[in-house]
Amino acid sequence: MITSFHAKYFAHELTRRHGANDTERLSQSLFDASVDLNPHQIEAALFALKSPLSKGVLLADEVGLGKTIEAGIVLCQYWSERRRRLLVICPASLRKQWALELEEKFNLPAFVLDAKTWRDTLKKDQSPISQKAIIILSYNYANRIRDDLKSIAWDLVVIDEAHKLRNAYRESNKIGQGLRWALEDSRKLLLTATPLQNSLLELYGLSTLIDEHLFGDVNAFRSQYVTAGGDLDGLRQRLSGFCRRTLRNQVTEYIRYTERRAITQPFRPTDDEHKLYEAVTAFLQRPNSYAIPKRQRHLTELILRKLLASSSLAIAGTLETMKLRLEVLRDEKIQDDPDFAEQLLRDEDIEEDLLDEILSIDPLEDDDTTPKPTIDRKQLKEEIDLLTQLAAWARSIGTDTKTRSLLSALEIGFQQLATTHAQRKALIFTESRRTQAYLKDYLEANGYAGQVVQFSGTNNTPEATTIYQDWLTANQGTGRIAGSRDIDIRTALIEYFRDQASIMIATEAAAEGVNIQFCSLVINYDLPWNPQRVEQRIGRCHRYGQQHDVVVINFLNERNDADRRVLELLTEKFNLFNGVFGASDDVLGSIESGVDFEKRILTIYQQCRTPTEIEAAFKALQTEMDERIQARMIDTRKLLLENFDEDVHERLRLQLKDAKAQLDRFGKRFWSLTYFMLQDRAQFDDVALAFDLTQPPKPDIAAGRYHLISKTTPHANKPLLEVAEDTSQEVRAEFGAFLYRLSHPLGEFVIDQAKALETPSAHLVFNVSAYQNRLLVVETLRGKSGYLTLMALAVESYEREEYLLFSAIDNQGLPLEQETCEKLFNCATTVSGAVVIPDSINQRLDAEAERHIKATISQSLEANNKHFNDAREKLEKWADDLVLAAEKALKDTKEQIKILQRQARLATNLEEQYDIQQKILKLEKQQRRQRQEIFQVEDDIIAKRDGLIDALERRLTQKTESKRLFTIEWVVI
Template identity: 45%
Template sequence: MITDFHAKYLAHALTKRCAPDSSERLAGAVAGAQVDLNPHQVDAALFAFASPLSKGALLADEVGLGKTIEAGLVIAQRWAERKRRILVIAPSNLRKQWHQELSEKFLLPAVILESKSYNQSLRDGSLQPFEVENAIVICSYQFARTKVSDVQRVPWDLVVIDEAHRLRNVYKPSNVIANTLKNALARKNKLLLTATPLQNSLLELYGLVSFIDEHAFGDVKSFREQFANPGDKRNFEALKERLKPICHRTLRRQVTAYIPYTRRLPLIEEFTPAAGEDRLYQLVSDYLQRDDLQALPSGQRSLMTLVLRKLLASSTFAIAGALNSISHRLKAKLAAHPVATSLEDELSEDFEALDATADEWPADADEEALTGADRAAIAAEIADLESFAKLATSIEHNAKGTALLKVLHLAFAKARQLGGAEKAIIFTESRKTQEYLQRILSESPYAKGVVLFNGTNTDPPSRAIYARWIERHAGSDRVTGSRTADMRSALVDFFRDEGQIMIATEAGAEGINLQFCSLVVNYDLPWNPQRVEQRIGRCHRYGQKHDVVVVNFINRKNEADQRVHRLLSEKFRLFEGVFGASDEVLGAIESGVDFEKRIAAIYQECRRPEQIRAAFDRLQSELSLEIDTAMSRTRQKLLEEFDDEVREKLRVRDEDAKVHLDRHEQRLMRLTRHELDGQATFHDGSSFTLRARPPWANGAAIPSGLYELPRRSGEAHTYRLGHPLGEAVVARAKARPLAPAEVHFDYAGHAGRISILEPFIGRAGWLAASLMTVEALDEAEDHILLAGIADDGEPLGGEVCDRLLTIEAARGGDVAPEAGIVMRLDRLLSESGALIRGGVSKRNARFFEAEADKLDGWADDLKVGLEREIREIDRLVKEARRAAASAVALEDKLAGQKRIKTLEATRNQKRRSLFDAQDRIDAQRAALIAQIEARLEQKVAVAPLFILRWRLA
């Protein structure tokens, strides 16, 4: 049992705002999340908070270390601090994944803003669709750019930018998206995430850092002059020091003590298409290479050709559907009948990755009006398409489908040998191919365990799985109310608990965790390496206990398909090894869509095997140039710390974070048990059953039933500080007025020994608590001040008082302390507060000094640029004098002297302007320093919490 005094203390301890560099600050965010605590992620999140003067941070951990989790911790902490204007900018294909990670792992509400939802918000009367109340906004790079004025108007508390290497060429005026976003987000706090902050040039690093903080370095010219040569050791070390406060990078090899990695094992199944399949492939491929196609919108020909080639490679069933759609559209065009949907919309029903690909695929030239000559061409094209479709529908079996049944038997045997479950995720790019695979598997020994996963899941088996799941989890927090999210959870749960094979379209490659499965089958292999890595990452991820087998198919008759597989395997190392795709290689290609376009161009332009081989040889050579090993070594020296140094830091982080997390959860459950006494049944230290909504909960939506702390079974309401019940419990304890009373602490009944309290057993005295809030540098932190004295006058330090309040106790009658006692307690509290204020002042002085050093560097950089121009003119003067001295003709000598005078006049003018410019830079620096100094002033408020009379027995 605890008392109301304990409860008030616990409520304030749970909600106090902590120092920016304290592990305790993140305890609430971690405790309220469905994530396992990894020390490198805590370290990265605390790095992002390191200084209240910081404009942001660049988190550059290697691929696979969970940068999304790191950012999620930062977001969750900002959310807990009521700083809820948060924007996440990500590649369009990662928006859903972000939504799901925030929802499932951090229990945070988010909305994806795109054209449809933006326009709906306008129709609903919102003048600013980006101003979403109590939800994190997620949008794509392209959408943020097109709505840049809206983005700029919102006073964001935090902007998170994923795959931020897309911004690394922001120093080039030609990079429109990066420069547009930089200007729009200039004064916002930003968190950039990328595994590849530096690929080909140190200027890329300058670009990313300047995107975060324009005062970190001078202009690009001065940066290039000082730092662009990695061989200059003195400047290189100076650059490393200046990057330390803004760039954070951890390597996979440094965290192996915390994260056990398994291997990827490749398994290749070759197949030979039957004569009909081969003939269909050649006919459609030749058709797509025609110069004057009528069927494909000229503005989207490249994109539509890519999609049709992927469907052609997927199955005869997939291409048959597409050919029929195109033929019907051409007939409508010939008859001048309008078609309600676009070809893109029709194809996207089967090829689900189309929308995400189209976002990054530029339009071709506009479509031209139909002419008389076109009509004959259309009629001929319709005939061709109908003949292709007829051939496709006549083919009942695909050689690759037969190969799948064969390789599944081998792959399951391999998984069994490795100790993994006999479960397989099969990826295809086509919904029609998915249906075909379901048919052939329904006639196989695996028939009962097959489940589909796609963008809609309207098939009867999926609907039945969903209905059972909803019934089983009714009343629990597993049910979100979103059919899409709940359907995904239902299908994954079925696959884990009952199924054996999941056949997934690209919808299954994002945002789902299949670590219980260790067999990935790429029935269709994407050309985009990032999408391949995403697929395999569903299984080969943190938490996977077994080696993951990756199955790919190779068409013996298709030279281009064979080369694509070889490129993805050998150059990108996607299918084997411990870590999978190298971040250096994935980062080198900028965007997987760009690489996909290069592959598509080879398929489209090359007709003979020797042309295909030559084109792939050129592509492989270009990739080798892009993946510069010298720059890789530079990155290692510049951004990476010694392994032992990192491991020791992570060990300390691990210990600190676990202590704070355990204490946070214990405090929350002790407080909850006290406040819900008589209204809930407590089962253990982490769960309880609420019988009915408490009458004092002020109308909050609080259902009855089982509650559990996060990271438990998931079959209950997830209880945390941010849950309406948790908020109501804390509010009640905080608001309760407490008159001084006697409290009997039961040390004899306490489990375990607290040596610091033993000298006070059998004694009594007084204890007071106050809440002190210190505001400086636009940050507020709370400190609970505790002071005590024994009846014989011996003072109790803050740690003794804190430990005393961990002991169970019973409340006695009210008491009235004498004025002298109150004065002495106040003096002790004041002394504690003064020590804390001094510590805050020293810490802020360090922040100020670091910021002043940064601004000194910025000012010096700009002066270097100005001095460079004068040195350049000095060089030209010397050259002009030499030329004049060596001139023979009088006219040449006079012309030389005239040039010397002009250059000297320019130099003198530059010198005068240099002094003026240096004065302006110094004034600008002084103004920035003055702004920071004004923010350093501390504002202190102290509120009394309670006084009690203690007895320890």
């Protein structure tokens, strides 16, 4: 049992702000996070927090190592430090995934901001970007509201898939330029697995997103590092300050990876099915058609191709939609429908990458002032008739060959799972919502009744609603209901799949933000052409926490040469389906845009008529891919970004051990503090690390069961961290229990009340004999007594740092070390009564405390001086870069003059010589101007550098405040 003195000490210790270099800084965020602890993620988070003067870092771990988790730890730490102006910018397709990860894994509120939520928030008279939550934006929308973003002093901005902005330094990159401007004063955390793909200038571009003072201008960077003989060792050294990369082969000691095993499921369409495919293809290949809007022709054709390959019912429904559109056009109710492709995407639940592409098209491309062509009524009628015929033909197919082969694929897949004792579960992906519903009905009627669940972007089927309502009822009064239908219904459906269903049929919505490690069979009923999308699908199951090899089944139309070549390309070039790691991030990163890659393949389908043409087109595409995936650039990336520290494994091992020790102590103290503060309000179960709150202290805190450890089944007689590191695949609360964290309103209440406890001077008896382990430094005090005071010190410099400083003396007047005092409070303790501390003792303790405070302030100043010196060195190198660029320009002019002078000597006629002399005169004039300007340029650069350094030096000035928490008389027995 602890005392009020312990409670006050523990409450301050659990929430104090550690210095940037203090390894205990992450204790709060790691404790609050429902994630397994991996040492490389701890190291990455510490790297991101290491310097208060840094304007950001780039985390470039290989695919599958949890960069999102690393960023989540950092966001969680900022949140726990009450720095809550936090922003996440990511591709539109990842917004929901980010919201779910932050909610589920870190208990952090998230708010996805887009045009709709912006309008809805304004209607409530609220500020859209001043939410009590982490705001999540797409790239496009962030650029659209860049003026609003600029007005906020963000504590941290996370930019995911940052390689998409690798050309941000170019004026032509409007989104990159807009985000650079809007966020230039904010600290950034960039995430990408592919920081360097084709050119070293990509590293320069990413650096400008973080801090414009990391390097000089692009010309200086190019002359130092990009040209032949560039100083790559120097570049590596400079990158080490803001870029960190971990490889998968460095963490195999901590993360178990399973294999991928690919199976191809061939099917041979009937003659009728094949003729339908050929007829629809011929229609899509028409050079001019009213059925396909001109403005979005390529994307509409791409969507129709996906649906044609999916199922006869999928293309039938779409052909009917196209026919209805033409009938409206015939009746002259509209001229064209610019939202047609967007409507198809939403109807079929196709991936948001394509929707992003549509929304990014400039509406001005369709200028209303452009004269509209006269409608050819004969052609329009012919197209309506043809669409009617094709749709009827598609519906007449009934159950097609591909559907029937799904039963065989499932049986083969389940047989493979049986060999590894994996659960009998299959995740089937389709690119059509119509196909999804059709397959569910077919499987239910063919041996899988009651075993199939659907998952889509809206999840609005009657079955999904029933599952959702049942889940809400089962979880009522627990901490598991997020309150957002989107989040909760996704959780309900996934848990239904985990606990009851055997098969989940999913549209592309399940390729994002869903973790299904309990399933190890993925079936690509429809295979996307975009390799990044395929990798995302497989990654739902083949990821950290998967216990079994993952079987991937791909369907192949044997009568379609283009389909066969697409599968070969994805298998052989992208290595998506076999091996431990699947697709290499090097290879995936070589595709600037998955949608653009799909468009390239669409061109082959649209333009190539014969097997020979198809073969030649795919060979050309594969050759281009070979050229883009350059061995030279891969070697350069290794040289610049990979960690060659031979002790990396040992360092990670020590980091994990230290973090475990810190969190074990953290958890025990939080549990003891909670027990002390709520003992009259709750019934405690020490074995389960749970308690039943019967008398909530505040109206916004619910009664019920609270669980300290975020695992299903805690174990008795284990340290907290051993429980937290158990091998269960999912991190979740005990059923029916609230997750009890430091950031929970009840946890915050406990902390605040403990800090406010009255602690008048008293006599405390510390019983070292009752402690379960040996405390040697305390045992030497057995039989001794003395006095002790605890001071809280806050130092304000580049960041706020908080310290708890013990000052103590024994009965012989000898001082006690800080570590000894800390360990005293591990002992069982009793309070034997109030005491009055003699003035002489108070004076002695005050003198000891003053010395301790001064020493701590000096240590803080020394640490901040190091940050200052690092920042000054960065600015000096930046200035050197710019001066070098000016000198390089002068040197280039001299070289040009020399070349022209040689040419003049070799000129064969007067006219040629005259032209060369005129060029020389012009360059000599430029040379004189450059000579005059170079000193001015240098002076300007140095003045700017010195101004920046002076500003840093002024911030170095420290402000301190201290207060006494308590003073006691102690005795050790």
